[in-house]
Amino acid sequence: MSKRIELKSLDVYYKAFLAVEDVSMVIEPKAITAFIGPSGCGKSTLIRTLNRMHEVIPGARVEGQLLMDGEDVYGPDVDPVRVRRQVGMVFQRPNPFPTMSIKDNVLSGYKLNNSRMSKAEAEEITEKALVGANLWNEVKDRLEKPGSGLSGGQQQRLCIARAIAVEPDVILMDEPTSALDPISTAAIEDLAVELKEHFTVVIVTHNMQQASRISDMTAFFNIAGSGLPGKLIEYDKTEKVFSNPTEQQTEDYVSGRFG
Amino acid sequence: MTTQLNSSFRGTQDLPKWLSPTLLVSFFLASFGLQVLLASDSDSAEINFIPVAVFGLLSFTLALYVISRVIEGVRKATDRLVTIMVSTAFSLALIPLLSLAYTVVTKGVARFDAEFFTFSMRNVVGEGGGALHAIIGTVEITGIATLISVPIGIMAAIYLVEYGRGTVARLVTFFVDVMTGVPSIVAGLFAYALFVIFFGPGVRMGLGGAIALSLLMIPVVIRATEEMLKIVPNELREAAYALGVPKWLTVLKVVLPTSLAGIATGIMIAIARVIGETAPLLLIAGFTASMNYNPLDERMMTLPVFVYTSYANQGVDMQAYLDRAWAGALTLMLIVMVLNLVARLISKYFSPKG
Numbered sequence: 195m196s197k198r199i200e201l202k203s204l205d206v207y208y209k210a211f212l213a214v215e216d217v218s219m220v221i222e223p224k225a226i227t228a229f230i231g232p233s234g235c236g237k238s239t240l241i242r243t244l245n246r247m248h249e250v251i252p253g254a255r256v257e258g259q260l261l262m263d264g265e266d267v268y269g270p271d272v273d274p275v276r277v278r279r280q281v282g283m284v285f286q287r288p289n290p291f292p293t294m295s296i297k298d299n300v301l302s303g304y305k306l307n308n309s310r311m312s313k314a315e316a317e318e319i320t321e322k323a324l325v326g327a328n329l330w331n332e333v334k335d336r337l338e339k340p341g342s343g344l345s346g347g348q349q350q351r352l353c354i355a356r357a358i359a360v361e362p363d364v365i366l367m368d369e370p371t372s373a374l375d376p377i378s379t380a381a382i383e384d385l386a387v388e389l390k391e392h393f394t395v396v397i398v399t400h401n402m403q404q405a406s407r408i409s410d411m412t413a414f415f416n417i418a419g420s421g422l423p424g425k426l427i428e429y430d431k432t433e434k435v436f437s438n439p440t441e442q443q444t445e446d447y448v449s450g451r452f453g
Numbered sequence: 454m455t456t457q458l459n460s461s462f463r464g465t466q467d468l469p470k471w472l473s474p475t476l477l478v479s480f481f482l483a484s485f486g487l488q489v490l491l492a493s494d495s496d497s498a499e500i501n502f503i504p505v506a507v508f509g510l511l512s513f514t515l516a517l518y519v520i521s522r523v524i525e526g527v528r529k530a531t532d533r534l535v536t537i538m539v540s541t542a543f544s545l546a547l548i549p550l551l552s553l554a555y556t557v558v559t560k561g562v563a564r565f566d567a568e569f570f571t572f573s574m575r576n577v578v579g580e581g582g583g584a585l586h587a588i589i590g591t592v593e594i595t596g597i598a599t600l601i602s603v604p605i606g607i608m609a610a611i612y613l614v615e616y617g618r619g620t621v622a623r624l625v626t627f628f629v630d631v632m633t634g635v636p637s638i639v640a641g642l643f644a645y646a647l648f649v650i651f652f653g654p655g656v657r658m659g660l661g662g663a664i665a666l667s668l669l670m671i672p673v674v675i676r677a678t679e680e681m682l683k684i685v686p687n688e689l690r691e692a693a694y695a696l697g698v699p700k701w702l703t704v705l706k707v708v709l710p711t712s713l714a715g716i717a718t719g720i721m722i723a724i725a726r727v728i729g730e731t732a733p734l735l736l737i738a739g740f741t742a743s744m745n746y747n748p749l750d751e752r753m754m755t756l757p758v759f760v761y762t763s764y765a766n767q768g769v770d771m772q773a774y775l776d777r778a779w780a781g782a783l784t785l786m787l788i789v790m791v792l793n794l795v796a797r798l799i800s801k802y803f804s805p806k807g
Contacts, residue, residue: 250694252618279697289688292805293710303696306706342805353692360696 196223196394197263197280197363199244204258205423206239206248213239215423216258219413226386226395228405228432231415231447236424237398240415241366244396245281246274262364279303282357282393286369288349290341290356297337299352300324303360319359327355328385347378354385358393365389367397371404383408402448406436414444468524473533476520477513484509510541554786561783564776569784573754574742579770584781586744587759590659591788593748594738594755595728597663598670603720605667606674613675614682615704632672640668641733648737659748662738662755666727673726677719681712714804721796725789731757756785 199221206214214236221227229237242248243256246267260267267277290299300320304311311319320337324330329351333344341352350370357365367386371379386408389395399405405412412435414428428435428444439445484505492500514537522530572583609629613622644665648656685708693703709716739752740762763778 245695247691247695250691275697275699277697278695283695285688285691285695287688289686289692291689291692291707291711293707293713302693303698306693306696306698306702308702340805356692356696 196392198223199364199394199396200259200261200264202259202261204240204243204256204260206236206243207253207255207257208251209253212423214243214415215425217426219426219429221394221396222411223394224390224392225410226390226397226408227411227413228409229396229398229413229415230400230402230405231424231427232417233400234420234424235415235417237415238368239424241368241396241398244364244366245278245283247278247283249274279307279360280362281364281366282360282362284350284353284357284365284367284370287373288346288353290344290349290352292340292342294341295338296333296341296344296352299341300355300359302356323355323359326358326389327351328381328388329355345378347374347381350374350378350382351385354382354389358389362393364394364396367395369398369400372400379404402436402450406432412436414439414441414447416443416447466524467529468521472520473517476517480513480516481505481509484512510537513537557779557783557786560776560779562780564773564780565783569777569780573744575744577742578768580773582777584754584756584759584777584784586741587754587756587781588784589744589746590738590753590755591728591757591785593746594659594662594666594734594753595724597660597748598666598727599720599724601663601667602670602674602723606671606720606723607678607716609671610675610678610682611704611709613679615700615708629672629675632668633676635668637665637669637730638732638736640665641736643668644733645737657737657739657752658750659738659745659753662734662753663748665733665737666730669730669733670723670727673723674720677723678712678716681715681719682708684715685711711805714800714802717799717803718796721792721799725792728788728792729757729785731761734758735761756781756788760785 201217201219201221204214204217205212217240229241231237239248243260244267248254248256256268262277262280266272291302294302297316297320298305300323301311301316304316304319321330321334324333329348332348333339333352341349344352350373354365354370370386371382374382383404386395386397390410397405397409409432412430412432413426414435415424416427417424428439428441430440435444436448439448445451485500487508488500488505514534517537518530518534521533568581569583569585570588571585572581573586574582574584575586609625613625617625644661645656647664648658648661652658689707689711690703693707694700698707734755735758738755738758740758741752741754745751745753760778760781763774763781767774
């Protein structure tokens with residue numbers, strides 16, 4: 195239920211432009227790995243390569259190897275749709291489907307793929323996912339209401355429920371709290387910590403306190419200048435990165451001296 | 454200190470609210486009175502309302518501007534002047550619309566009766582008769598045109614927005630733009646020429662009319678659908694992709710439902726746009742006085758052609774033909790109005806809630 199992700203000298207391109215250069219790292223299962231770094235350093239680009247979402251943008255491609263429990267995600271006969279079914283994703287801005295009720299939003303991973311299920315099954319999955327996303331108590335009486343009627347924080351937890359309902363191995367969160375207030379942010383952070391008991395969790399964040407609070411491992415990315423590719427500067431246990439980083443750049447960034 | 458701050462925010466005195474409407478009414482009355490006086494002096498007894506309106510409006514504008522400028526200052530006076538200008542422009546735009554609606558209703562109501570909706574014009578000379586054959590023809594021909602245009606139009610728009618890249622997509626977009634500007638008579642000629650190939654010269658067929666109308670309708674449907682698909686947030690597509698939903702299912706189950714209301718409105722507007730077409734139908738569907746339910750055979754009457762022929766070929770009892778023409782025009786206008794109402798209802802019930 196939770197997979198180890200291995201990146202071997204991964205380069206990410208947008209057409210001819212090299213956006214992220216030569217990233218090698220191992221993302222541990224049942225742990226939270228945080229990607230931090232200044233804007234434009236390629237954190238979001240890199241996280242989108244983990245479930246092959248960056249391919250949605252025309253001209254985007256990857257060189258190098260990405261292994262998930264030893265399986266090559268970019269192998270020649272790999273179907274990106276099948277990869278995405280095992281790697282859930284939560285986006286920066288909450289994006290529940292506006293035409294669907296709360297319940298249908300949770301079940302959307304099944305419904306949109308035309309899979310059939312009994313009513314009892316559907317109810318079980320809905321409850322399990324919403325409980326897992328700490329949203330059940332708030333919405334259990336209005337499951338048939340549209341999901342867009344919820345508050346921003348609730349919508350984001352609904353999106354997390356939607357992602358975990360299909361029981362993926364990995365959950366990717368691309369700045370999941372940057373559009374939320376501190377209380378909703380705390381709820382999402384608690385949730386992320388709970389989620390790591392079952393999933394591999396990767397989170398991109400601009401908030402260094404957030405990374406130090408919840409993550410087990412931290413990867414710091416940086417760019418030398420605009421137009422240049424982003425690089426992985428340092429990747430280590432979170433405590434080490436924040437208290438005693440090896441690289442000067444990392445120390446400058448986490449202590450707030452630049453970026 | 455506080456009193457000083459307060460005083461720096463205090464503006465000039467406002468004009469009382471009742472002043473502007475009172476001025477408007479009194480200047481129009483004065484202008485009307487002046488015209489009455491002038492008319493009684495000269496030979497013509499009739500009062501022309503255009504100078505009344507122009508003179509009344511100009512004097513009102515001048516008076517209000519001067520008063521406002523003296524009491525309220527330059528900024529508020531300018532504001533009042535511009536308000537009068539845009540209101541006048543709006544009223545001017547409204548005049549032809551109201552006048553048209555008034556004319557059609559008053560002239561059409563004479564024959565807007567049960568007989569009009571239950572009889573055709575077969576063996577009718579002079580009074581009586583109805584437009585049932587034309588209504589049936591319009592419904593069938595426009596209906597078939599819609600059945601042809603909507604699937605083609607929606608799918609072409611999906612191609613352009615979701616799949617089309619590079620030269621092909623640019624070419625399609627270009628030709629859609631060109632097709633939007635094709636004169637309707639050209640569409641009719643094209644349909645006629647097409648049907649001549651299969652059925653020989655002199656062919657008249659309801660289906661041909663539907664083909665001609667769908668030529669006019671497809672670009673409108675494509676454009677409307679394209680615009681609606683474009684405003685579906687990309688985040689929703691990404692959300693679906695991230696759940697492992699293939700592209701075609703994402704389009705079918707996320708993008709289309711989200712934009713359904715707008716697409717439905719666009720289709721209704723496209724129908725309303727072609728339902729009043731006369732020229733292509735005159736060419737290929739022809740005209741007849743009899744009922745014809747079969748769009749695959751023989752001439753078929755339609756409402757716009759009915760209006761045209763009633764007006765163009767007035768018979769012995771001239772007024773009967775004119776009344777029928779106006780009643781046909783009124784029916785057509787009501788159909789378009791109903792279509793617009795339906796479009797509004799659809800967009801109200803199908804648009805995403807929240």
